[in-house]
Amino acid sequence: MNIHMNTNTLKYISLLTLTLQNAILGLSMRYARTRPGDIFLSSTAVLMSEFAKLITCLILVFNEEGKDAQRFVRSLHKTIVANPIDTLKVCVPSLVYIVQNNLLYVSASHLDAATYQVTYQLKILTTAMFAVVILRRKLLNTQWGSLLLLVAGIVLVQLAQTDGGSAVKAKDETGPVQNRMLGLWAALGACFLSGFAGIYFEKILKGADISVWMRNVQLSLLSIPFGLITCFVNDASPIYEKGFFYGYDMFIWYLVLLQAGGGLIVAAVVKYADNILKGFATSLAIIISCIASIYIFDFNLTLQFSCGAGLVISSIFLYGYDPGRHASKPTMQQQQQSAADEEKLLPRV
Secondary structure, three states, X not given: OHHHHHHHHHHHXXXXXHHHHHHHHHHHHHHHHHOOOOOOOHHHHHHHHXXXXXXXXXXXXXXXXXXXXXXXXXXXXXXHHOOHHHHHHHXXXXXXXXXXXXXXXXXXXXXXHHHHHHHHHHHHHHHXXXXXXXXXXXXXXXXXXXXXXXXXXXXXXXXXXHHOOOOEOOOOOOOOOOOHHHHHHHHHHHHXXXXXXXXXXXXXXXXOOOOHHHHHHHHHHHHHHHHHHHHHHHOHHHHHHHOOOOOOOHHHHHHHHHHHHHHHHHHHHHHHOOHHHHHHHHHHHHHHHHHHHHHHOOEOOOHHHHHHHHHHHHHHHHHHOOHHHHHOOOOHHHHHHHHHHHHHOOOOO
C-alpha cells in the first residue's frame, strides 16, 4: 500500500515539476528579454548556465561516487580523458545545444510566451522525422495523424498572429523591437536542432553505461568552449564596451539557474512520468503560459489561437498514445528498462 502511495506521490511531483519547468522557463525568458531597462546579452546567459550545470553535475557525480575524492577523480578520468572517442562524439550535441539555447533566447525575444510555448512543440515533429530517417524507426498510424494535427495547430497559431495584426500589445513603446518572423525562424531552428540532438544521442549512446549526471558533465565541459566562441563571435563589441555581465541583476541570475537546473530536475523525475503524464504536463504548461501572458504581457487570446493550441495539445496526447499497450501490458522489467533508457537519452530538456 505504501509503495503504491509513494509511486502515486512521485507521479504527482513529476507532473508538477514538468509543468512548472515548461511554463516558468518560457515566461521568464520572455519577461527578461522584453522588460524595460538594460537588456542582458543572451549568449553570456547561455554560457553561465553551462557553468552552473557543470558545477551542479560535478557535485552529483561526487555524491554518486560515495563522496570519495579518489573515486570521483578516477571516474572523471575514465569517462572523459581515457575515452577520447566517446568524448569527441559528444562534441556534436555540445555545439548543437549551445546554438539551440541561443536560438531559444532569440525566439523568446520576438514571440510572446504563449506562441513560443506552442510553436516549440514542433520539436515532436522534428524528433519523429529524425527517428524515421536515422534510426529507421516506424511510427504508428496514430503518431502520423498526431503530427498532422501538430502542424495544423501551429499554423493556426501563427496565422492568428498575422491575421490579427498583433497578438501582443507592447507595454512599453520604447522597448525592444519585435520581429515575429525572426522569432518564428529561431523557434523552427531550435526545434530542428532539438530533434537532431535527441536522435543523435540515442544513436551514439545505445548501451553506454554512463549516468545522466556524468553525461551532463561531459556535455557541459565541451559546451563551455563553444559558448565562449559564440559570445565573442556574436557579442564581442558590446562585451568589450559594456562588460560581460551587462544588464545582469537578481532576476537574470535566477533565469540562468532556472535554465541550468530545470533540465536536470526534469531528467531526475522523468523516469516516474509516463507519456500521458508528460502530455498533461506540456498541455498544462501551454494553458498556464496563455493565461499568464494575458495578465503579464497583455496577450490577446483569440478563438483562432485557442483552436490552434487545442490541436497542438490533442496531438501531444495522440502521439504518446499506444493502442498496443492496452492489448499487452509491459512487464515490470520492460518498464524499468524503458525508464533507464529514457533517463540516459534525456540529458538536456
